[in-house]
Amino acid sequence: MQSVVDFARGPLFAVAILVFVLGMARHVVLQVHGLITNKGRRLQRVSWLRMVRESLGWVFPVRHLVRGTVFISLTSFVFHVGALLVPLFYAGHVVLWRRFLGIGLPAVGRVAGDVLTLATCACCLFLLGFRAVVPRARQLSRFGDYLVLAMVFVSFATGFMAAHPRFNPLPWTGMYLVHILGAEVLLVAAPFTKLSHIVLFAFDRISLVHWQLRPGAGDRVAEALYGEEARV
Secondary structure: OHHHHHHHHOHHHHHHHHHHHHHHHHHHHHHHHHHHHHOHHHHHHOOHHHHHHHHHHHHOOHHHOOOOOHHHHHHHHHHHHHHHHHHHHOHHHHHHHHHHHOOOOOOOOHHHHHHHHHHHHHHHHHHHHHHHHOHHHHHHOOHHHHHHHHHHHHHHHHHHHHHOHHHOOOOHHHHHHHHHHHHHHHHHHHHHOHHHHHHHHHHHOOHHHHOOOOOOHHHHHHHHHHOHHHOO
8 A cells, every 4th residue: 555655646746746737837828828919919008007906806806796695705715715725835735845846835834724624625515515506506517617626625625634643534544545646636637627727817817908898897797797786
């Protein structure tokens, strides 16, 4: 079993990282190429300060919260924060990034990492239930949406149990192996699923360039969909 674990966290992990980096780099290159070739003239007319401010407004989407969707929006926000911070800054993961990529990232404390991990797991379950139970969300959901949430949950839950053996129903080595394999599946799947918006988010939210919206158009669309209370 130990030889399998060593292979999974060694060569197999290196392959997963390579697929992730190359796949995400391809997305970035295509987006930048599209901006330069197809939208170059519009970029010259864009207010860069306003574009950055608008994009950051989606990172912390307080002004975009709509009555009746606040809880689900906050849940989704916490899910994204945890799904990004835990893989990057959890102490055990920082060692891996230094080993394979030579990047020395700061590590969050164990308590903070555990809280983020459990919060992400809870958000995964809630979002899965929301998509399965609420008719509007169920109609918009595809198999891939459920699969991505399930994969994230498995990776985070097994990681928490591997880090806390007293909560582990399986032998530690087995749980650790499941966690490694689950994380590697996520890395490989990321460039080919909605997880790709890890890097595409910054491009997709540049509405002044991509969507060609006029000033105030977003508020008018929100008002048409949700009523005047959606305006900020």
